[in-house]
Amino acid sequence: MTDDAQRWKAKYLESLEQQEVLEERWNERLDLLRRGLVRSSLAAEGADKAVDQCMQELRDIIRGDQMDRGLAALIPRLEKAVLDSEQRRQQRVEQNVAGLTGLTSQLLALDLPREVRKPLKQFAKRIEERASQSREIPALLAELSSLQEKALVVISSSGDGEAARPGLLQRLFGGRDEDASGEAAPAATAPAGADAPAISNEPAANAESLAPAAPPVAQAAGAELVEAAAVAPLVQPAVVPSPVSLIEGGAPPRTSPTLDSLPLDARIFTGEGNPEFALPDRPEPGYSAVAPHVAQSLQKLLDELDLPPRHQPQGEALRERLQGGLNWYELVPVLDDLAVLVLAVSDSGQREFAGYLKQLNERLAAFLGTLTEAHEGYSESVESARSFNQELRDQVSGLQASVLDASDLDDLKRALEARLDGLLSTVSEHQRQRDGREELVTERLQSLVQKVADMEQEAQEFRDHIEEQRQKALTDPLTGLPNRAAWSERLELEMARWQRYGGDLLLAILDIDHFKRINDDYGHLAGDKVLKIIATELAKRLRKTDFLARFGGEEFVLLVPTTPLEGGHQLLETLRSAIESCPFHFRGERVTITLSSGLTAFGKGESSEKVFERADQALYRAKRGGRNRIEQD
Incomplete structure (x- = not known):
């Protein structure tokens, strides 16, 4: 046997071995696929009857020998059964969502407190998302059951509270003791409150109005009630403490030493006072x-x-x-x-x-393209001029040659006419091309000018919009003064100007005294009105070069350039006196509001943080010194 035969024989035997290996591998894979399909079909059982039947047939086909033919017939029916099952599952999901949503809506329709209503609303928002997954249904039901239990507990507790209310006899006969106690308390507190008027938003009249008043009983109705009392057992009336007894020792509420309640003239009591400085009537309004x-x-x-x-x-x-x-x-x-x-x-x-920015890039790209086209047009013009010069030279050279070659006058005349016609046609063609190029360049330039004008207009509009948003970001919405961000920007500018030109630069911090008491006694609406009024009163007494900003809360900061320390102290004294003299009033009672301030001057080499710290320390000294005063460093 030759070497070629031996080589082919070896290749044949090797191919047989590889074929056997591949057949064993494919048989193993087929067995694994069968086992996997059987396990998967068993795992998918229980979801739908039609799908379960198809899965049973699939297992029978896999175990048999006619797997190809059986799968070809089963797969279309299995796909249809799976699609129908998915539609039915989606319908069940929608029914679950509708049922849970309906039950949640019924619970939300009840009068529930916030701590119960808020979880219910959050639960209602997540129903549709979570109910689409079957595994979430038990958790949803458990959570809804817990929320429903809380709601029922709240409802039952409110029902018990209503059931525990005193009956008619108790309210009628119990009112006498309450009236007696209610009359004794004001009598005990009257001498203590006679010396000074109260400025608190909870006067004695409000406290007396909190006690329940017994309704008057007619004589005939009283007789009937006496007869009813003789038959039915009397209920021991509950002892209701008088609200006035909440004040220990019968003394009136402690008044603020700075918010003095001084009586005004008759115009305040009759409602003819200045309404700009009137605080809101209700101290703590309900929601x-x-x-x-x-x-x-x-x-x-x-x-x-x-x-x-x-x-x-x-x-x-x-x-x-x-x-x-x-x-x-x-x-x-x-x-x-x-x-x-x-x-x-x-x-x-x-x-x-x-x-x-994207539109600007596109415009700039178009602008650059127009410039490129203009440059190409210029290059074409230069090249055309060179061609025209060359043609003219050729025509003139040909004219000279014709003159030299002419043998008689007629030949010379014909040659000159031909050359002149060529020159005229060359000049006309050049003129036509130049006019076309000039027209094209003119159109490109006009388009370029229009694009530049549009870009400038859009850029100006965008700058105006940015400036408008910047001004909004630098303004305090309550008082209309510059805010803390505007203060930082102006402080940096004034420091740079002071370092360059020298002179004096003052910094002051102003703080409203006992502002928390104003909020507590008269409400936050009154506090907001006080801030607005004080900001207006301060701003209208400053120069255009001075800069006032709301630093935060009840604190204001002030920059006073080109003013010595004595002049700054005099300015702050004017501001302090103006705020103290503002006729704030509440229900006819004078309310005195004051402010304290700390003043300092910038020194060479000092940072703004250091100067601000010194002004802050001066403000604290003014607070510790009794308030309504100015301290300077």
Whole structure:
């Protein structure tokens, strides 16, 4: 046997061995696939009857020998059964979602406290997302059961509270003791409160109004009640303590030493006082009283938001909710939705800026393309001029050659006419091409000028928009004064100017005395009004070169350039006196509001932080020294 035969024989035997190995491998894989399909079909049982039947047939086919033919016939039926099962599963999911949502809505319709209503609302928002997965159904039911139990406990406790209310006899006969105790308490406290008028927002009259008053009983009704009392056993009346007894020793509430309640003239008592300095009538209004104000403020904020188109439906829905009234339980969800819209506006501003930059890049690319085309047109013009010069030279050279070659006058005449016609046609063609190029260049230049003008207009509009947003970001929305960010910017500018030109630069910190008591005694609405009035009174007494900003809370900061320390102290004294003389009043009672301030001057080589710290220390000395005063460092 030759070498080629031996080589082919070896290849044949090697191929047989590889074929056997592949057959064993495929048989192992087929066995694994069969076992996997059987296990998978067993695991999928129980979801749907039609699918279970197809899975049983699949196991029978896999165990048999006609697997190819059986699978070809089974797979279409299995696909249809799976699609039908999925549709039925989706219907069951929708039914589950509808049932859970309905039950949650019924619970939300009840009068529940916030700690129970808020988890219910959060649960209602996640029902559709979680109920789409079958494994979440038990957890949803357990959570709903827990929330329902809490709601039932609250309802039962409120029912017990109503059941425990005193009956008619108890309220009628128990009122005598309460009246007696209610009369004794004011009599004990009257001498103590006769020396000085009270400025607190909880006067003795309000305390007396808190005690329940017994209704008058007619003589005939009293006789009937006596007869009824003789038959039915009397219920021991519950002893209700008088609200006045909450004040130890019968003494009136402790008054603030700085908020003096001095009586004003008759115009204040008759309502003819200055309404600008009148504090709100109710010291601590309930939510129902401030709810319209809150809804109006939120609606104004929503109107000022420039919502992107895809968030405008959410904004309209939120506006309808605000116009329909805002209760206490809806406040937090409304604030959450408003926060989402504010973030969307912030993101839209960034996207708008990115879109403007992209559009600017496109405009610049078009601008560069126009310049490139203009340069190419100029190059074509130069090349055309060179070709024209060369053609003219060729025509003139040919004319000279014709003159030299002419044998008689007629030949010379014909040669000159031919050459002149060639020169005229060359000049005309060059003129036509040059006119076309000039027209094209003119159009390109006009387009370029228009693009530049459009870019300048858009850039100016964008600069104006940025400046408007910057001014909003640098203004305190309550007082209208510059805020802390504007203060930092102006402080850096004034320090640079002072370091360059020299002179005097003063820094002062002003703080309203006992501002927390104003909020506590008269309410936060009154505190906001005080801040607005004080900011206005301070600003109108300053020069244009002075800079006043609200630093935070009840603190104001003031920069006074080109003024010595004595002049700054005199200016602060004017401001202090003006605030002290503001005719604040509450229900006819004079309310004195004062401020303290610390003043210092910038020194060479000092940082702004060091100067601010010295002014702050001076302010603390003014506070410790009795307030309503000025300290300088």
